[in-house]
């Protein structure tokens with residue numbers, strides 16, 4: 354069958370052409386997936402409802418985003434201008450991960466073409482993250498009684514501090530973050546399992562560490578997985594400090610998706626970060642997530 358993949362033209366927002374966040378990657382990735390026949394037709398998400406957002410964010414913060422009345426300090430922490438297209442994008446990308454999680458429940462695998470806003474916590478956003486889409490979707494699945502024990506596998510180069518904060522007292526969500534020790538955030542939060550990597554970590558060592566931890570994670574009875582497949586671990590990334598190759602990222606995505614698919618644990622894949630200056634390369638790296646899932650399903 355075809356892999357369910359979510360996309361919306363509003364994933365693109367007007368943040369300025371010289372912004373260091375490569376926002377054009379969302380449209381380019383969608384085109385790439387269609388042109389390469391990885392996806393035939395996208396599922397279109399609705400903007401996330403306020404009721405669903407409130408599962409992971411304060412009412413005050415949601416209102417301040419929607420009304421564009423957020424304080425300057427938090428806007429600065431997020432790093433995007435608070436304009437209509439950014440508000441729209443944040444709502445629809447979160448709706449996209451909620452929809453992807455529901456489709457993953459039905460088909461075993463599903464991916465968003467955005468998402469993985471893992472620095473946003475209950476009270477506010479940070480680091481190019483407005484709403485924490487994975488946290489919102491995880492709480493949605495739990496509150497609807499669809500799943501009991503969720504695993505978040507976060508392999509973005511940055512620590513998933515928003516998720517570890519939101520779920521620190523929640524025994525139904527296990528946060529696993531494998532990231533660069535010296536990347537943002539300077540002050541790390543505490544996940545259920547943090548793996549801190551040195552800057553000179555190369556493919557072989559990286560994949561061995563990953564495999565070791567997957568074996569440990571496989572001993573738990575998770576019934577749903579969110580996979581944040583950030584490609585800012587690439588050696589040519591503008592922000593990430595690790596040295597992983599194209600092939601290393603491809604292998605990583607294959608290992609993670611195959612591990613859970615073979616155990617019939619539904620997996621929802623989301624993009625995570627990626628800041629390669631070469632947009633074609635960046636899109637190709639992000640597409641490894643969708644390609645590895647499409648091969649399995």
Ligand SMILES: [Zn+2]
Pocket residue numbers: 509510511583585625626627
């Ligand atoms: Zn990142």
